[in-house]
Amino acid sequence: MIRITVEKKLSGAEGPFTLSIDLQMKPQSILTLYGKSGTGKTTLLRMLAGLVKPDSGRIEVNGEIWFDSSNGVCLPPQKRRVGMVFQDYALFPTMTVRQNLLFAQEKKEPRKVEEMLELTGLLALRDRYPGTLSGGQQQRVALARAILRAPDILLLDEPLSALDQKTRGQLQDEILKVHHRFGLSTLLVSHDKQEVFKLSDSVAVIKNGCITRTGTPHDVFLDRITSNKFSFVSTILSIRKVDCIYLAVIGAGNELVEVVLCERDAANLKPGDEVLVASKAFNPIVMKLKEATEPEDEIPPI
Amino acid sequence: MNCFSAIITGIETDESGSLFLLELDASGLQLSMLLFDLKPAFTEGSSVNLLFKETGMAIARNLTGEISFSNQFSATVTAIRSGNILADITLASPAGECTVIVTIRSVQRMKLDIGDSVTVLLHASQISLETPRMITEN
Structure with missing residues (x-):
């Protein structure tokens, strides 16, 4: 279980406000923080990563205390097993894809890097430099790099918002795949409701620094329960x-x-x-397609 | 989309517990609907909204004989809006107002006019369920 209770005074566009978060996250689930920009979502992620220090509170990750203001505990970023992916890839431009991944490993294990390259479909791009890759490819590298650290928590800060619809859909599938494959606990920041529905087990709506609602995407966004299939x-x-x-x-x-x-x-x-x-489940008509062939307009992932 | 308020009065399920037949009371109209995987929010006595699409229902006049539609209730035609092919017919029923879309040919064949009494026919499989809308700040 990941338990986060933190407070911090922040200055927003409309004046100072207090980020006051009390959040629990089940292991191996995807929790999405949903809210407008400037409400403290990114700051919360940075607090988890150890890049921003809360004024007070406690962060407990799978039984380990990362931060506790009551007895002065504050693990430095390098002691926290966190994987982060941002909107702007943040890859090292002078390193190849493979070198970028190797660099992320504390204990260098080239074999694991090769496995990760294969799993994320990056094998053919292993010797390319980030500048020669598309946005979607770069973000795939960033994701692979984040997971390679076997993080206790994977932090995704609007990782797909700069990508086109199709690439975004593919990378959403990719995130789900690696999330399940590695049993990750993932905290996602997103303001795209479709994305929230597709990826999240639960969602927390954050407004003016406080969480106003939590629940499944259906519970939170539809505020009623429907019976449709x-x-x-x-x-x-x-x-x-x-x-x-x-x-x-x-x-x-x-x-x-x-x-x-x-x-x-x-x-x-x-x-x-x-x-x-x-x-309703009763309505759709289901027809067998002709012998499956490669769909013509399907563009391979890379 | 049509919407009636109703109360669940009975729940029947199949052996595997995945298919449900609900009995409903919509302001005195006895209706029934089919659904899979009944959510815990829906129990006997729950207040619910019944949703059904205007294009997924039928109306009849002077109906005789047996018919397989699980839901049949009387209504009065209060308005007819005609296009070239389709007509949008507003009906007043004991459970509230509802709309049905039928072809103009059907309107003409049935000689439908405002004030006419009709029988509304609705499949048990064409009704969806939702909890009554709650007012929230978000």
Whole structure:
């Protein structure tokens, strides 16, 4: 279990405020901090990493005390087993992919680096320099490097917000894969509801330095419990009138779907609104596809 | 989307405990619905919202004989908005107002007009459930 109870005075864009967090995280789960920028999410991550010192409080990670203001305990960053991935990759530009990974290891184990390169699909890029890689590839390297340290906690600070939709989707899958494969405890900062739904076991909404709600993404964002089997959260892209009904175009991952709305629905919805699209398990039609071949528009991960 | 308030009055389940048939009371209308994996929030006596899509239901006039729709209730036509192909028909029922989308051909064949009494037909599998909306600060 990871238990975080910290306080720190911060100065925000709208004046000083107190970051006051009381949070528990189950091991091997993904917890997302969701909130506007400037509410203290990144500061909280930096406190966990030991880069920012709380004014008071206690941080306990799997039974080990990392910080305790009541008896002066404050482990330095290098003593905390933390993996961090930021929006801006933060790779060493003069080192190859492989060297970047090797550098992260306390005890140099080239074999483990090779395994990680293979697992994350980076083997072909091992001798390339970060500057020659795409954003998605660089972030994959940053993720591999963070995991290589076998962290007690993986901290992801809006790691995918600079990437395009498709790459973001692929890297979300990648994060889920390595999270489960290595049984990591992951703390993610995100302001993308779709991402929160896809990745998180639980979500904590942070507002003006305080956590206002915690729960599963469904509990927190939908504030009611629905009985539907198939559902996803997305954004309405457009609504147009067709005869006496309306057709809404809604993004669903990389695909677009059209959904029929009636007058009363359309009156309450507009493009840009975030919505839950749901269907009962009884409704979808399932058809076998022809013999599986390589999908034409599928771009390989690297 | 149509929405009726109701109370769960009965829960029946299959042997494996994954398929449920719920009996519901919506302002006196006895309805039933099917769903999988009943969440703990839904128990006998719970207040719920029943959601059903305007395009997933049917209406009938002078209905006779047996029909497999689990849910049948009377309603009165209060408005008809016509397009070229489809019509949006507003109905008043004991459980509240609801809307159904049918083809104009059906409206003409049934000679539907405002004030007419109809029977609303709704499959047990086409109803979704949600807890009543709570007012929260977020």
